[in-house]
Amino acid sequence: MNSMISNLFSRYQLTHMLILALLLVVVLPLSMDIFRLNLVGKYLTYSFVAIGLVLCWGYGGILSLGQGVFFGLGGYCMAMFLKLEASTPEATAIQSTPGIPDFMDWNQLTELPWFWQPFHSFGFTLLAIIAVPAIFALIVAVAMFKRRVGGVYFAIITQAVAAILTILIIGQQGFTGGVNGITDLRTLHGWDIRTDSAKYVLYFVCVALLFGCLFAAKYVINSKLGRLLVAMREREDRVRFSGYDVSAFKIFIFCLAAVFSAIGGAMFTLQVGFMSPSFVGIVPSIEMVIFCAVGGRLSVLGAVYGALLVNFAKTTFSESFPELWLFAMGALFIGVVMAFPNGLAGVWSSQVEPRIKALFNKPGRTTPAATNSTSAPAATPAESFNPEEPSHARG
Amino acid sequence: MFADYTSSELLSIFAMQGFAGLILFSVFVLMALGLAIIFGQMGVINMAHGEFMILGAYMTYLTSHVFENYLPASIYGMYFFIAMVIAFFAAGALGALVEWAMIRHLYKRPLDTLLATWGLSLILQQLYRTIFGTREVGVTLPDWLMGSYALSDSIEVPINGLFVMALTVVVTVGVWLMMQKSRLGKQTRAVVQNRPMAAAVGINTAKVDRLTFALGCGIAGIAGSAFTMIGSTGPTSGQLYIVDTFLVVVFGGASSLLGTVASAFTISQAQSTMEFFLSGSMAKVLTLLVVVGILMLRPQGLFSLKMRK
Numbered sequence: 001m002n003s004m005i006s007n008l009f010s011r012y013q014l015t016h017m018l019i020l021a022l023l024l025v026v027v028l029p030l031s032m033d034i035f036r037l038n039l040v041g042k043y044l045t046y047s048f049v050a051i052g053l054v055l056c057w058g059y060g061g062i063l064s065l066g067q068g069v070f071f072g073l074g075g076y077c078m079a080m081f082l083k084l085e086a087s088t089p090e091a092t093a094i095q096s097t098p099g100i101p102d103f104m105d106w107n108q109l110t111e112l113p114w115f116w117q118p119f120h121s122f123g124f125t126l127l128a129i130i131a132v133p134a135i136f137a138l139i140v141a142v143a144m145f146k147r148r149v150g151g152v153y154f155a156i157i158t159q160a161v162a163a164i165l166t167i168l169i170i171g172q173q174g175f176t177g178g179v180n181g182i183t184d185l186r187t188l189h190g191w192d193i194r195t196d197s198a199k200y201v202l203y204f205v206c207v208a209l210l211f212g213c214l215f216a217a218k219y220v221i222n223s224k225l226g227r228l229l230v231a232m233r234e235r236e237d238r239v240r241f242s243g244y245d246v247s248a249f250k251i252f253i254f255c256l257a258a259v260f261s262a263i264g265g266a267m268f269t270l271q272v273g274f275m276s277p278s279f280v281g282i283v284p285s286i287e288m289v290i291f292c293a294v295g296g297r298l299s300v301l302g303a304v305y306g307a308l309l310v311n312f313a314k315t316t317f318s319e320s321f322p323e324l325w326l327f328a329m330g331a332l333f334i335g336v337v338m339a340f341p342n343g344l345a346g347v348w349s350s351q352v353e354p355r356i357k358a359l360f361n362k363p364g365r366t367t368p369a370a371t372n373s374t375s376a377p378a379a380t381p382a383e384s385f386n387p388e389e390p391s392h393a394r395g
Numbered sequence: 396m397f398a399d400y401t402s403s404e405l406l407s408i409f410a411m412q413g414f415a416g417l418i419l420f421s422v423f424v425l426m427a428l429g430l431a432i433i434f435g436q437m438g439v440i441n442m443a444h445g446e447f448m449i450l451g452a453y454m455t456y457l458t459s460h461v462f463e464n465y466l467p468a469s470i471y472g473m474y475f476f477i478a479m480v481i482a483f484f485a486a487g488a489l490g491a492l493v494e495w496a497m498i499r500h501l502y503k504r505p506l507d508t509l510l511a512t513w514g515l516s517l518i519l520q521q522l523y524r525t526i527f528g529t530r531e532v533g534v535t536l537p538d539w540l541m542g543s544y545a546l547s548d549s550i551e552v553p554i555n556g557l558f559v560m561a562l563t564v565v566v567t568v569g570v571w572l573m574m575q576k577s578r579l580g581k582q583t584r585a586v587v588q589n590r591p592m593a594a595a596v597g598i599n600t601a602k603v604d605r606l607t608f609a610l611g612c613g614i615a616g617i618a619g620s621a622f623t624m625i626g627s628t629g630p631t632s633g634q635l636y637i638v639d640t641f642l643v644v645v646f647g648g649a650s651s652l653l654g655t656v657a658s659a660f661t662i663s664q665a666q667s668t669m670e671f672f673l674s675g676s677m678a679k680v681l682t683l684l685v686v687v688g689i690l691m692l693r694p695q696g697l698f699s700l701k702m703r704k
Contacts, residue, residue: 063506143691152440152505153694156641157687163638164683171676282638286513293510326521333514337507338500 016301017214024207034196041203041271043311044210045071048264050292050303051217052257057289058297059226060253061233062150066158067261067288069165070133072280074262076176077132079275080116081125082185082193102184107174116175122189129266130259137258138251145247145254150236159282166281181276185269193270206267210304213260217300220256229253261288290329293336296345305344408671411551416667418556418625421563423659425618426636427643428570431655433611434644436587437604439498440509443516444640445633447612450489450519451482451619452628453527459534459623472537475620482616490612494605502604516634523630533627540624555624562621570614571652583607642686647696654698662686 028040049067056062089099097110104112118124140161144154169176177183185193192198220226232239232246240246269275278284287310295306310332317325340347400408426448433441441447458478462471493515501508536555543553574580582603585593594600622628643662647654662682669678690696 057506061506063509065509144694147691147694149691149694152434152438152509153645153690155440155506155509156638156645157690160638160642160683160687164680164687167676167683168680171674171680286510289510323521323525326517330514330516330518330521333517334497334511337504337511337514338497341504341507 013218017211020301020304021211024210025204029200029203034199037203038199038271039315040308041199041206042268043308044206044304045264045268045271046288046291046311047304047307048210048213048267049261049288050295050307051213051300052260053289053292054295054297054300054303055217055220055229055260056253056257057292058299059221059229059233060250061229062250062254063152063155063289064158064254064257065155065282065285065289066162067257068280068282068285069158069162070137070258070261071265071268071284071288072165072169072275072277073133073136074129074265075269075275075279076182076265077119077125077128077262078266078269079182079185080119081122082188082269083182084112084116084119085188086184086186101177101182103177103180103182104174109174113175129262133258133262134255137255141251141254142247145250148247150250159285162280162282162285166277169277169280177276179277181274181278183274183276185273188270194273199271202267202271206271209263209267213263214300214304216256217260220253221300225249225252287329290333290336292343294332294343296343296348298342299345302343302345302348309344409668412667412671413664414552414556416664417560419667420660420663421556421559422618422622422625422636423640423643423663424563424567424656425621426615426640427647427655427659428567428652429611429614429618430640430644431647431652432570432574432583432614433608434641435651435655436583437502437607438505439502439608440505440512440641441608441611442509442513442637443493443519444612444615445635445637446516446519446523447486447490447615447633448619448622448636449523449628449630449633450486451616452623452632453523453532453619454478454482454485454616455620455623456527456532456534456628463535472539474537475540475624479617479620482620483613484616486616486619487609487613491605491609493612494608498608499601499604516637520630520634527630529630531627531629531632534623536624559621559624562617566614566617567652567656574652579603579606579610639683642683642690645696646686646690648698651696651698654696658697 024040024044029037032040049071052070053064053067056064083101087099087101092098092100092102092105095102095105097105100109100112119128140158144150144157149157169181170179173179187193193202228239228244228249232249236246265275265279268279291307291310292303293306294310295304296302313328314325317328336343342350426444429447430441430444433439433444455475455478458481459474462474462477493512497511497515498508501511540555540558543551544557545551574584582593582598583606585596585598586600586603590600593603619628619633622632626632639662643659644655646662647656647658665685666678666682669681673681
């Protein structure tokens with residue numbers, strides 16, 4: 001096991017992982033009250049999406065503007081289970097039809113729709129959180145990538161999918177809770193998720209899952225698949241001519257990103273206590289892209305920091321200067337794209353790190369973009385060219 | 396769903412909804428024309444296109460305000476034509492500025508243009524909110540645009556709708572002629588087809604890029620101007636249309652103006668006809684779903700140029 005890890009990650013990368021782990025597991029829980037820590041947990045759920053985007057956008061060159069869809073699907077699956085548990089016949093005795101969720105009663109529904117039925121089971125719910133977004137992503141990806149649609153067309157189609165799902169959720173309020181979403185979630189198997197102790201537990205579960213996703217993402221990036229993704233991003237035709245089935249790799253990475261987002265969505269529902277279409281649509285989806293871009297589109301750890309920082313900034317700014325926030329957000333989009341295409345991770349590895357090294361005067365290890373490189377001592381072909389300006393979209 | 400209506404009622408429903416669809420079609424076409432030029436010809440995704448449109452709408456609002464308060468009432472009826480010219484040049488000038496400051500650095504990174512222009516759209520929205528307030532503003536229509544024209548007992552067509560449609564036809568024909576006949580149009584097409592060769596024969600490709608982008612934004616300004624005729628304008632009105640418009644352009648086949656017009660017609664008619672029988676949101680969901688479905692089967696869109704890549 002130990003040797004496997006050291007094969008996968010250099011000591012250097014492990015150090016970065018450990019720093020993040022220390023920050024999330026020790027420093028933040030000790031220095032913050034539960035309200036703030038719960039907020040951090042909420043921000044961390046976005047970093048699941050950002051990690052997925054690093055894989056499919058940063059490495060694969062597939063920009064999806066519809067990751068909110070998968071975040072939402074995961075979140076809604078979880079919310080449906082919790083809502084059913086909260087709507088026991090005893091708790092909803094005052095409704096004209098007891099035993100169904102309150103918003104269904106308000107919309108004159110008299111029985112539970114068929115697609116809500118299986119969500120009585122927790123096992124099914126856990127399966128659905130992974131399977132529903134994955135199958136949905138599979139359908140979209142197969143349809144698009146098998147026909148070699150990519151680049152900006154894919155971005156626009158995913159954006160349209162996000163728009164469709166939002167309108168559908170809002171329009172069908174009897175089945176989905178409409179614009180308010182599914183609210184008033186209380187217990188998970190009788191365990192009250194609104195108490196402080198539950199929030200602590202959920203926060204640590206979230207961090208654990210996050211590290212699971214981080215390791216999975218690192219594993220993919222350092223595997224042969226990761227190299228192929230970079231090669232496809234740069235010269236898709238040459239990879240195809242070399243005999244690889246390009247679309248299969250794209251489909252896989254898109255589905256993996258969708259599953260990460262869905263896990264994030266489910267944890268979001270648990271920690272925040274509701275799910276609504278305002279986390280599904282076009283605007284949240286594109287904001288999730290900016291979390292990833294700020295952190296660095298080629299760095300999974302950067303994505304986590306990006307999601308945390310942008311959301312902290314958003315909360316702080318929009319509390320005190322709501323007008324300035326949109327200006328700042330807009331400037332952030334433009335600035336990151338024009339000046340720092342590799343985000344914070346890029347700035348770190350090109351500016352900060354060399355200085356730290358000079359300070360300690362450690363010999364060796366001066367490759368730029370070291371945060372992203374594998375443990376191999378020499379740069380592999382995929383990384384030997386400058387990842388500074390990935391030329392993703394073609395076609 | 397047709398059983399509750401008599402056949403003559405159905406006819407007038409289809410006629411009225413068809414006409415409502417035609418107005419939606421006009422707005423789609425005007426917005427999509429600018430996008431088709433920018434996206435289809437240059438390959439640049441301009442997510443701030445809706446905000447350029449709204450700039451045109453606000454310019455029209457300001458012009459009407461000036462005419463209403465500072466100029467004699469007799470010439471108020473003329474304000475729209477002047478407003479349209481102002482809207483075109485204001486949006487075009489902003490477009491040229493944006494191209495110079497931002498877009499030209501990103502031509503090799505189309506996905507990044509998308510993010511950067513999204514940022515621009517956020518800034519513009521907040522700017523409009525700061526200047527014009529969050530409330531939607533509307534213009535007073537001049538007398539000659541008021542009222543409606545009765546075709547039969549049950550079918551009436553509003554005159555402002557007719558005017559917007561006529562305007563759409565004029566602008567579309569104008570853009571088409573310009574792309575086919577004018578010097579800039581020919582240069583644009585040359586640059587799109589083969590940039591190095593176009594540069595080799597002496598076309599200033601950077602200048603053509605800037606003018607094309609400015610032109611696309613200018614047409615969005617005109618679209619905004621026309622938009623004030625049929626609805627009120629708020630800081631976020633542009634965003635409501637941007638996804639639809641992109642779908643219109645992609646559905647039509649990105650580099651074909653004819654395709655853009657045809658797909659705008661299909662989408663708007665489908666939506667407004669279904670709106671009568673279903674709820675508005677379901678009509679929209681179904682329309683978008685069908686469009687996305689067709690795009691999955693035929694990614695190049697309805698009309699596509701046969702071109703070697």
